[in-house]
Amino acid sequence: xxxxxxxxxxxxxxxxxxxxxxxxxxxxxxxxxxxxxxxxxxxxxxxxxxxxxxxxxxxxxxxxxxxxxxxxxxxxxxxxxxxxxxxxxxxxxxxxxxxxxxxxxxxxxxxxxxxxxxxxxxxxxxxxxxxxxxxxxxxxxxxxxxxxxxxxxxxxxxxxxxxxxxxxxxxxxxxxxxxxxxxxxxxxxxxxxxxxxxxxxxxxxxxxxxxxxxxxxxxxxxxxxxxxxxxxxxxxxxxxxxxxxxxxxxxxxxxxxxxxxxxxxxxxxxxxxxxxxxxxxxxxxxxxxxxxxxxxxxxxxxxxxxxxxxxxxxxxxxxxxxxxxxxxxxxxxxxxxxxxxxxxxxxxxxxxxxxxxxxxxxxxxxxxxxxxxxxxxxxxxxxxxxxxxxxxxxxxxxxxxxxxxxxxxxxxxxxxxxxxxxxxxxxxxxxxxxxxxxxxxxxxxxxxxxxxxxxxxxxxxxxxxxxxxxxxxxxxxxxxxxxxxxxxxxxxxxxxxxxxxxxxxxxxxxxxxxxxxxxxxxxxxxxxxxxxxxxxxxxxxxxxxxxxxxxxxxxxxxxxxxxxxxxxxxxxxxxxxx
Amino acid sequence: xxxxxxxxxxxxxxxxxxxxxxxxxxxxxxxxxxxxxxxxxxxxxxxxxxxxxxxxxxxxxxxxxxxxxxxxxxxxxxxxxxxxxxxxxxxxxxxxxxxxxxxxxxxxxxxxxxxxxxxxxxxxxxxxxxxxxxxxxxxxxxxxxxxxxxxxxxxxxxxxxxxxxxxxxxxxxxxxxxxxxxxxxxxxxxxxxxxxxxxxxxxxxxxxxxxxxxxxxxxxxxxxxxxxxxxxxxxxxxxxxxxxxxxxxxxxxxxxxxxxxxxxxxxxxxxxxxxxxxxxxxx
Numbered sequence: 001x002x003x004x005x006x007x008x009x010x011x012x013x014x015x016x017x018x019x020x021x022x023x024x025x026x027x028x029x030x031x032x033x034x035x036x037x038x039x040x041x042x043x044x045x046x047x048x049x050x051x052x053x054x055x056x057x058x059x060x061x062x063x064x065x066x067x068x069x070x071x072x073x074x075x076x077x078x079x080x081x082x083x084x085x086x087x088x089x090x091x092x093x094x095x096x097x098x099x100x101x102x103x104x105x106x107x108x109x110x111x112x113x114x115x116x117x118x119x120x121x122x123x124x125x126x127x128x129x130x131x132x133x134x135x136x137x138x139x140x141x142x143x144x145x146x147x148x149x150x151x152x153x154x155x156x157x158x159x160x161x162x163x164x165x166x167x168x169x170x171x172x173x174x175x176x177x178x179x180x181x182x183x184x185x186x187x188x189x190x191x192x193x194x195x196x197x198x199x200x201x202x203x204x205x206x207x208x209x210x211x212x213x214x215x216x217x218x219x220x221x222x223x224x225x226x227x228x229x230x231x232x233x234x235x236x237x238x239x240x241x242x243x244x245x246x247x248x249x250x251x252x253x254x255x256x257x258x259x260x261x262x263x264x265x266x267x268x269x270x271x272x273x274x275x276x277x278x279x280x281x282x283x284x285x286x287x288x289x290x291x292x293x294x295x296x297x298x299x300x301x302x303x304x305x306x307x308x309x310x311x312x313x314x315x316x317x318x319x320x321x322x323x324x325x326x327x328x329x330x331x332x333x334x335x336x337x338x339x340x341x342x343x344x345x346x347x348x349x350x351x352x353x354x355x356x357x358x359x360x361x362x363x364x365x366x367x368x369x370x371x372x373x374x375x376x377x378x379x380x381x382x383x384x385x386x387x388x389x390x391x392x393x394x395x396x397x398x399x400x401x402x403x404x405x406x407x408x409x410x411x412x413x414x415x416x417x418x419x420x421x422x423x424x425x426x427x428x429x430x431x432x433x434x435x436x437x438x439x440x441x442x443x444x445x446x447x448x449x450x451x452x453x454x455x456x457x458x459x460x461x462x463x464x465x466x467x468x469x470x471x472x473x474x475x476x477x478x479x480x481x482x483x484x485x486x487x488x489x490x491x492x493x494x495x496x497x498x499x500x501x502x503x504x505x506x507x508x509x510x511x512x513x514x515x516x517x518x519x520x521x522x523x524x525x526x527x528x529x530x531x532x533x534x535x536x537x538x539x540x541x542x543x544x545x546x547x548x549x550x551x552x553x554x555x556x557x558x559x560x561x562x563x564x565x566x567x568x569x570x571x572x573x574x575x576x577x578x
Numbered sequence: 579x580x581x582x583x584x585x586x587x588x589x590x591x592x593x594x595x596x597x598x599x600x601x602x603x604x605x606x607x608x609x610x611x612x613x614x615x616x617x618x619x620x621x622x623x624x625x626x627x628x629x630x631x632x633x634x635x636x637x638x639x640x641x642x643x644x645x646x647x648x649x650x651x652x653x654x655x656x657x658x659x660x661x662x663x664x665x666x667x668x669x670x671x672x673x674x675x676x677x678x679x680x681x682x683x684x685x686x687x688x689x690x691x692x693x694x695x696x697x698x699x700x701x702x703x704x705x706x707x708x709x710x711x712x713x714x715x716x717x718x719x720x721x722x723x724x725x726x727x728x729x730x731x732x733x734x735x736x737x738x739x740x741x742x743x744x745x746x747x748x749x750x751x752x753x754x755x756x757x758x759x760x761x762x763x764x765x766x767x768x769x770x771x772x773x774x775x776x777x778x779x780x781x782x783x784x785x786x787x788x789x790x791x792x793x794x795x796x797x798x799x800x801x802x803x804x805x806x807x808x809x810x811x812x813x814x815x816x817x818x819x820x821x822x823x824x825x826x827x828x829x830x831x832x833x834x835x836x837x838x839x840x841x842x843x844x845x846x847x848x849x850x851x852x853x854x855x856x857x858x859x860x861x
Contacts, residue, residue, distance in 0.1 A: 025861060195860040205856060211849045214656060229859075237850040238838045240656050245682040249649040252642070252679075256653020259640055260620070260661070261845045264653070282643050372857065379853060418845070419638035419654070420661055425616040427632055427639035430625075438588065438633050439641070 002032065002057040002185055004068040006137075008129060009050035009077030012043055016073075019126035020051025021196070021367065023133065026143045027055045028196045028369040031189030035060050035489075037366045037565075042221070042305040048076050057189065061333065061368075061489030065569045069136065071129045072100070073111070090181070092132055107136060107178055114169045124166045131170030136178065139186030141171045193372040199363035199486075202334045202370075203267070203293055204229040206341035208237050209379055212291070213262040216242045216250045221305045222361040223267040223295035247272035251279040255288050259428050261418035263345050267293035270312050271302065277319045280354050284324025284453070286428040287406065287414070289348035289355075289387075291341075296360040298563045307563035308361035310485055310536040316356050317514045317545060325351060325412075325456040328514035330358040332488030334368045336511055338375060342382050347464060350387035351456050352416060358513070360536070362565035363486035390415045392423060404435040408448055412455030461517040468510040471495065474524065477506035479575060482554060483534040484510040484542050486565065491534055493568035498575060505575075510542065516549040525552050532574075533557040536566055582610040588633045593701075597748030597774030601695060602631055604746075604754040605666070609637075612759055614662065622651040624667030624676070627702050627776075628695035631666055645675030648683045651690045652832075658843045659833040662762055665692040670700050673709040673729050680731075684738040684767050689831040691761045692769045694731065695748075697776035698783050705779035712817075715782065732811035735769045736804075736825055742768030743807065743825040747792055748775065749785050753821065760823060766831045773819060788819065795822035802827050 006023060010016050017038050024034045032055045041047035054064045069090045072078045075098040078091065082102070085091075091104045094111040109132045111125050118124075130144055144167050152160045175182070197205070204226050207215065217227040231241040240257075244250045247268055254264040268276065273294050283290050294316055298309035316328050327347055331337040341357060348355040395403055395417070405426040407414040414435075417424055431439040432446050440446065472495055474480065479498075481491050491507045498505050508524050525531065533543045533554040538561035540554075547553045558574050560566045585606040592598040609619065616636040623629040625644035632641040638661075642650045647665045655663045665672075672680055672694045683690065699717065700706040706719035710731065714723040736743045742764040746754040754772060761768040773792070775785050799822065800806055807825035833839050838847070 029861060193861065195857055197860055201860060205853075205860075208850060208856060209853060213844050213847070214653070216653075233856065234838060236852075236855060238844075238847050239850075240836060240838055240844060242652075242656065244649065245678055248646065249652075249679050249682065252646040252649035253653040253656070256622070256640065256650035256655075257657040257844070258653070259650070260654045260657035262657045264657075278643055279646065282646075286640070375853075375857075384849075419620055420617065420658060420845075422615075422617045425636055425638045427641055429632065429641045430643055431632075431641060439630075 002055065003064070004185055005052055005054045005064040005066060006069045006071070006133060007050060007052035007067045007081060008071040008073065009048065009081060010073030012040060012047040012049045014073070015123040015126045016049035016051050019130055020053060022130060022144070022147055024053045024196050024367050024369070025147060026134070026139070027053065027186065028194040029143045030139065030186055031191040032057060032186070032369070033060050034196060034369040035063055035366065037063055037362070040306050048080060050077065050081065055185070062493040062568055065567055069133065071133060073125055073129065090136060092129060092136070105181060107132065107174060107181065109170060109173055114166065118165060118169070120166055124163070127163060127166035128170035131167035132174045134186065135171045135174035136182055137186040138182050138184040140188065141167060194369040195372050195375060196367045197334045197370050198225065198365055198367045199331070199334055199337050199359050200225045200295070200365065201229060202337035203341050203357065203359070206338045207265055207345070208233065208239065209382060210342045210345035211263055211384055212239065212265050212345060214240045214242070214254060214257040214264040215267070216244055216253045216264070217267045218244060218247050218250050218272055220269045220272045222297055222364040223269050223293060225365070226267045226293060247275035248279065251276040251290070254290055255279060255283055258288050258290055259419065263289070263349070265291040265293060267295070269295050269297050270299045270315070273312065273316070273319070278321070280326070281320035281322055281324065282430050283354045284320055284326060285322070285432070286430055287352040288428055289352050291344050291348050292354055292356045294356055294358050295364040296358065304563045306361065308536065308565045309561060309563060310360055310541070313358065313513065313537070313541040314544065316358055323450065324453055325353045325460070326514070327351065327353065327355045327460065328358060329355065330485035330511055330513050331363070332485060332509055332511055333363070334370050335374060337363065338378055340511060342378065346385040347460070349389070350385060350413070350464070351460055352387065352413065353456060358485060360486050388413050388415045390417055392421050395424070402436065405437040406433055406435050406449060406452070408435060408452050410455070411459040412452050413459065457515050461515060465515070465517045465520065466512040467520045468508045468524065470524070471507040471509060472505060474506040477504050478530065479503065479505045480529055480531045481505060481507045481534050481571070482531055483507065484513060487534050487536060490566040490568050490571060494571035497568060497572045501576070503575065513542070514545065516545070518550045521550050522552065531556065534566065534571065536560050580610045580613055580615050582606050584616055585609055585636050587636045590634045591630065592627060593778050595777040596627070597697060597772070597776070598627055598631070598695060600748040600751045600754065601628070601693070601772055601774065602634060604751050604758055605693070606635065608755045608758040608762065611755070612762060619662045619664065620654050621664045621666060622647040622654065624665070624671035626668035626671050626695070626700070628666055628668040629671065645671050645679070647671065648676055648679040648690070648692065652683060652686070652688045655688060655690055655833060656844060658845045659689065659839060660843055663690045664762065665690060667692065667694055669694060669696045669698060669708040669710045669731070673731055677709070680735065681738045684735050684740040684769070686832045687739060687741055687766045687829055689766055689833060691764070693758065694769065694771050695774050696731065696771050697774045697780060699776050699780040701776050701779055712782070730811060730814050731769070731771050732814060732824060733808065736807055736811055739767070740769055740825070741766035741827050741829050742823070743811070744768070744770045744823045745819065745821050746770055746772045747788055747821055748772055749788065750821070753794070757823065764826060766829055791817055792819040792821055795820055795824070801825055
């Protein structure tokens with residue numbers, strides 16, 4: 001079985017993230033499953049950047065706590081990460097730059113000399129490192145050369161050739177000088193094609209699949225790559241991407257477009273989301289569909305911009321003054337991000353209300369290899385459902401002389417007419433309104449409209465709420481983990497490790513977070529069983545929500561709030577030591 | 579020309595003598611003279627006495643949050659650039675709460691028309707200062723007089739890239755109709771600041787006050803000269819009020835520069851289906 005972790009570190013601003021992703025893509029092209037993670041400070045230059053990629057011939061859901069190959073582009077990389085090295089770990093570094101202590105297998109690659117000889121720029125050290133890594137892992141250099149060609153093709157044959165030479169130098173040096181140490185970890189496997197997707201990539205791709213036509217955002221880590229990815233697809237796909245002046249303008253631009261008839265979405269992190277909150281309430285009252293992508297990072301305030309936390313769950317659930325229906329979803333991994341995002345656009349249209357997708361830095365920025373076939377099947381099975389959108393013919397057929405935008409209905413959902421339809425008009429009103437959309441302050445219609453909007457919640461819980469997913473056998477399990485969102489991978493991996501120790505566990509994983517259908521949840525919780533809540537925050541926010549909405553209180557908790565995602569081994573340690 | 583009465587909604591609740599009556603009538607007449615119907619336009623209202631026009635005027639409309647009418651209007655225009663989009667807002671809404679949006683809408687030359695009711699006071703909240711209030715103006719929120727100097731909306735819009743900047747007076751409906759029509763016909767970002775007496779909460783800037791200090795730009799005025807226009811707008815600082823089109827130039831609008839919209843509006847475009855092309859970014 002192949003299962004190893006490769007890590008590269010160096011000074012921020014010198015291409016660590018880019019070359020790390022190239023490594024993931026090479027492994028995926030060769031047929032392996034990958035999972036990667038980037039650590040970086042909120043600086044453009046000067047800090048320490050590190051990228052790690054776990055590669056396996058079996059499906060994986062998280063990183064590994066041990067590092068097998070560490071590429072040190074500077075001394076700090078070794079110092080910071082040596083505690084995680086296995087005792088047989090390979091260290092790739094340049095002995096001219098610094099020395100490495102300890103009983104590790106040392107692969108001394110003359111980065112500096114190669115750079116000087118070829119008159120290369122400092123970032124090209126990464127290319128040498130990738131060549132060296134492929135050689136020691138027993139891989140072919142071809143996929144790396146292929147990627148270099150794709151990257152630099154536009155700049156001409158000379159540039160392609162020049163960059164390839166750095167890869168070749170690193171590759172050949174290791175082949176020549178360390179033949180006895182070469183592993184067979186990256187031999188081509190003839191299996192299905194994979195896409196290397198981050199959570200943000202998955203949201204972006206799913207948005208196009210779901211026919212989102214306007215995306216509006218203000219850059220904010222860790223949501224920004226959705227803005228840049230979708231912006232880069234404008235010409236191809238016809239989507240309009242607006243980078244507006246602030247998040248208030250962001251959401252109101254999207255609401256304007258949605259009112260006018262197109263699917264629209266916005267993306268942000270906690271601070272930007274806070275600015276949007278008044279307008280979320282507006283969308284709730286005026287009944288305008290909107291998808292809001294909220295990639296959490298540790299707060300409060302500016303917090304720790306480039307790190308991970310699940311601290312905004314209750315904020316998202318309660319965002320907006322007044323009472324109105326709102327749907328909060330939180331995918332557990334890249335596959336669920338694709339699926340849930342596509343569904344979110346349908347739900348926003350069906351319920352004509354805000355739908356929030358909760359991600360976090362860990363899910364947003366980590367890449368995972370996803371089977372291409374899986375994505376293609378999602379696309380094949382996806383039906384766009386725009387809900388109760390009606391047209392002129394429909395209104396004339398039912399003999400409806402007057403169109404009622406906020407018509408009181410049994411399911412709480414009113415027929416929606418796209419502005420510009422001849423012969424009619426109405427307003428999307430931020431004031432309480434009558435069925436015909438005119439402002440009202442009368443008691444009876446107010447009560448009627450409140451109840452109409454509330455009925456959308458009942459309809460959703462009946463028709464579209466998804467019960468939590470259960471992993472492993474709930475009946476047999478001695479320990480049941482309860483978690484949500486991006487913790488899924490850590491718990492799944494922990495379950496594997498615990499099973500090896502003979503401990504049977506199950507996971508109740510929630511992706512449809514709010515509102516919660518009590519009767520579809522309570523049966524999973526039986527007296528006498530040991531439940532452990534696992535969350536990446538300090539309050540156990542989902543535990544509070546579960547108590548508030550379902551009346552279930554979980555007292556045993558694994559909570560992590562140091563800005564880092566939860567690791568499988570931390571869950572295992574807790575279980576073993578408690 | 580379409581029927582003016584088609585635009586009649588509820589009977590307005592504005593105070594007798596309020597400048598809003600004149601602006602409300604001017605808008606309806608301008609719409610009908612332009613051949614619009616309530617179904618062929620989108621009007622986005624801010625919050626305030628002006629925004630309350632939402633119920634008095636029939637049209638596809640958004641009654642937005644306070645300050646947010648402009649970004650809503652931009653969104654409507656991006657989705658369906660064939661629809662004329664008009665913002666009706668007050669000075670507090672457009673120059674205070676939503677001031678940032680005004681600047682960026684002007685910069686982007688978004689093809690929307692912003693009609694600002696400038697009465698220099700907050701009427702709906704019963705008489706606090708607006709950003710356009712004269713220095714020293716006493717109000718409920720500034721009992722000893724406002725410390726700040728007034729914002730100059732015309733200079734602001736002009737220097738931030740607006741391609742149509744005009745001013746009108748609510749007491750002169752005929753002139754206001756003409757200006758509104760030209761603003762809507764203008765391709766690009768247009769703003770009309772309408773001086774509007776508030777008979778209830780502003781006893782300083784009355785009809786009389788304005789009549790003594792306003793004048794109309796003459797036929798030989800060169801509206802395409804930026805330097806002259808800048809100078810004109812700064813006359814406001816000395817309490818002189820030029821009326822008419824102070825500045826107008828033609829520059830590509832935001833949506834004209836979006837190649838996605840070359841053929842169709844965003845609402846009409848075909849769904850994109852060539853997902854394989856996007857996959858190549860991820861292998």
